Amino acid sequence: MEAKHKQRLEELAAAVEQQLLTYVQVTPETQRQAKVVEAMRYSLEAGGKRIRPVLVLEFCRLCGGTQEQAMAAACAIEMIHTFSLIHDDLPEMDNDDYRRGRPSCHKAFGHAVALQAGDALSTAAFGVLIDDPVLEPSVKIQLLHILVEITGAAGMIGGQIMDMAFETRSDVTLEEQEAMCAAKTGALIRGACRLGCTAAGASAEQITLADQYGAKLGLAFQIVDDILDVTSTSEVLGKPVGSDAQEGKVTFVTLLGLEQARQKAAALTEEAKGLLAQFPDHEFLLDLTEELLMREK
Secondary structure: OOHHHHHHHHHHHHHHHHHHHHHOOOOHHHHHHHHHHHHHHHHHOOOOOOHHHHHHHHHHHHOOOOHHHHHHHHHHHHHHHHHHHHHHOOOOOOOOOEEOOEEOHHHHHOHHHHHHHHHHHHHHHHHHHHHOOOOOHHHHHHHHHHHHHHHOOOOHHHHHHHHHHHOOOOOOOHHHHHHHHHHHOHHHHHHHHHHHHHHOOOOHHHHHHHHHHHHHHHHHHHHHHHHHHHHOOHHHHOOOOOHHHHOOOOOHHHHHOHHHHHHHHHHHHHHHHHHHOOOOOOHHHHHHHHHHHHOOO
């Protein structure tokens, strides 16, 4: 990634992280429940690529909006993403003890507190949008509608249910796997692009292009995740590797083989770049799109 683009990515991520922690802090109203707030902050502070909020901020900019217009939506989607990671790590789900190089939330705070921290983040996300002082009420309603759609049974949560159901099957097809990933991983990535456009008051055509870009990027992102689970190490990823194979889970690598999976991710990335090229001043996102294909964690 070009140095100037890497610096921009770091600056955007830092701005999101700073704002996130202003939303989630112990207040006089939550002093007696401070433990759950601490768990929320612990998971938000774990770092990560912050890809979803960056997409919100950048698509808002590409469509003529400001960072102030996009920040609430950027933080909201990162809260939803973080809540999903807390729950994914629980024993009933992926049963992972580490996340981003340190103990997962339920290992650090206990099962019950982690469960409640995830729930609290999921509701806080909607409050952040409702209370934002910058956005017009009509825009807030549009953003809330997107957030509901991408989070619920038709989106990320539904995708997780599909993923769990597939664990007991050995006959999952490529089409089914793509549909599951489009919901579990792709919904938030597509939603991030739409949130950014909507915050800026973009045209329907721009929102459609951004949504199509997000769909391609989201699927490529998941394929690369599946590849890294086979080729990387726990030290690099900051979480266990090889767990998919140990649990007998169907992945794009098991369906396509390693080389074909790489080719599919590369082809999707090229399609995403073609859609992105229809936006002005897209060089940063173009570089980021390529970086996500080549990433090592």
